[in-house]
Amino acid sequence: MTGLHERHLAVSPDWMALYYRRPLELTHGEGRHVWDAEGKRYLDFFGGILTTMTAHALPEVTKAVAEQAGRIIHSSTLYLNRPMVELAERVATLSGIPDARVFFTTSGTEANDTALLLATAYRRSNQVLAMRNSYHGRSFAAVSITGNHAWSPTSLSPLQTLYVHGGVRSRGPYAELSDAQFIKACVADLEDLLGHTREAAALIAEPIQGVGGFTSPPDGLFAAFREVLDRHGILWISDEVQTGWGRTGDHFWGWQAHGEHGPPDILTFAKGIGNGMSIGGVVARAEVMNCLDANSISTFGGSPVTMAAGLANLSYLLEHDLQGNARRVGGLLIERLRAIGARSSCVREVRGRGLMIGVELVKPGTDEAHPEAAAAVLEAAREGGLLIGKGGGHSTSVLRIAPPLSLTVAEAEEGAEILAEALHAAD
Incomplete structure (x- = not known):
């Protein structure tokens, strides 16, 4: 040792x-x-x-960080912050969410926590639908919607969480079905679940489950879920902490494999955008983002240095395809x-x-x-x-x-x- x-x-x-x-x-x-x-x-x-x-030590990112650190490292969201506004504008456009608002956090955990706050406040409900085998972070709220028991250390929860089937294609009771039959069975499971509960605030789901072992449903499952959710007024939160920014190759966001009915109501992101700098965030349409009726700020979310890194990193990603x-x-x-x-x-x-x-x-x-x-x-x-x-x-x-x-x-x-x-x- x-x-x-x-x-x-x-x-x-x-x-x-x-x-x-x-x-x-x-x-x-x-x-x-x-x-x-x-x-x-x-x-x-x-x-x-x-x-x-x-990439490690990407010159464009390290240069942006050094130059910004030489000007000002910190200010908080109480002051106008040019790098934060510029990155928010780009993320809002890329998200596909109409009339999008962006709030920056310091991690994916905090982003998902914020998304849960928005959804429960908007819907006036503390009931949340989550996927079995899921992982959404280590905060008290995030572990309470994590469907992977190895990463959920407490059964105490501020939320009432109900778990939906469909995140794991090749195991479980529907594994032997065709993709179309699998989607139909999972939708029926969701319909049955909603028939025995009060109105939920949101469904939160990773398009590809990260900690769960890179499992995913057939393309189109969450679009089929969306039809059911929309009938009940339930929001869809797409946790893109691991699937965002083009990592899946086929799409820029994981939700786009299920996008027949448009983008999610709320999208969360983190990890790759900062290339190692602490950036997370939430994108939601204005009606949802603005539903909070209390003051809120972020001391470290949207830091000038991390935003400069995010801008340089995103530019490199897009310019080099x-x-x-x-x-x-x-x-x-x-x-x-x-x-x-x-x-x-x-x-x-x-x-x-x-x-x-x-x-x-x-x-x-x-x-x-x-x-x-x-x-x-x-x-x-x-x-x-x-x-x-x-x-x-x-x-x-x-x-x-x-x-x-x-x-x-x-x-x-x-x-x-x-x-x-x-x-x-x-x-």
Whole structure:
């Protein structure tokens, strides 16, 4: 155990997990690579939990941060803030929400907490619909709508939460149905649920479940849900903390795979937009955003420095078509990993979209989750020079792969080869 690890354990909560038997101290990064304190280089396929969206040490972002820090670092939302207004204008337009208003926070957790505040105030109801196997953050309100028990440490809640089926396509009672039948069954489940409850405030859903193991429903499920929700006046909150900004390749936002009836009422975002800087936010149509009848500010949300980073990062993303790169390189990587998975006795499924890929591991010859194998692959990949994540339901048996969106074909091939060796070691 290193001295830094010992010091970490002495001052940190027991529940704040670290990856690896010998935890890593990352000291610097460049492009799609990071280095540890011993000087070893790693290909980064996790991006600080899907947060380093464009590249490590992207010159355009570091320059914007330094220049803004040289002018003014902090002011709060009590003063006009040019970088915040400029980023809000761009996000409002990109969101697809008409007459959109944007409120910046410091994290995805805070963004989802704010969305719940808006929805419950607007609807005058504390009842919320959420998806099974979901994750929405670590605040008291966010854990109370998290459908993944491994990440929800208390049953006490300010909200009455009801869980809807549909976030996991290949497991559960509807797994054997066709996509059309799956959607029909999930809609029937939602209709039945609403028939036995009072009016809910909102349905909050991740288009692709992040911590849950990169699971997703068939395209169109949330559009079908929207028809039901609209009849009841229930708002739809799309949690785009992990799926936003083109990571899925096919779409800029995850909700667009279900967009037949237009954008969500509320959209939350975070992670990738800041490329590591602390930015989260909420977009909602003015009627919903303005429903609060009390004063509110944000001390750190919309910080001039983080907004400058967000503007530079978003500009780089759009100007270099990183969404298109995620679609092209991600598509190649998924097919490569499926070919590797077909040779492994413990790979149940390789799934995902763009550069958001999950590899689900099971005990050979069974359908039983295999968290020990996932832990072993994580360690073996690290030894081979590749950093990945893990998640998935209650068992953390899914390898999570989410590199920066500027990943090259050569780097995708390199990472796939390392992962193939790690899976072979686990077998």
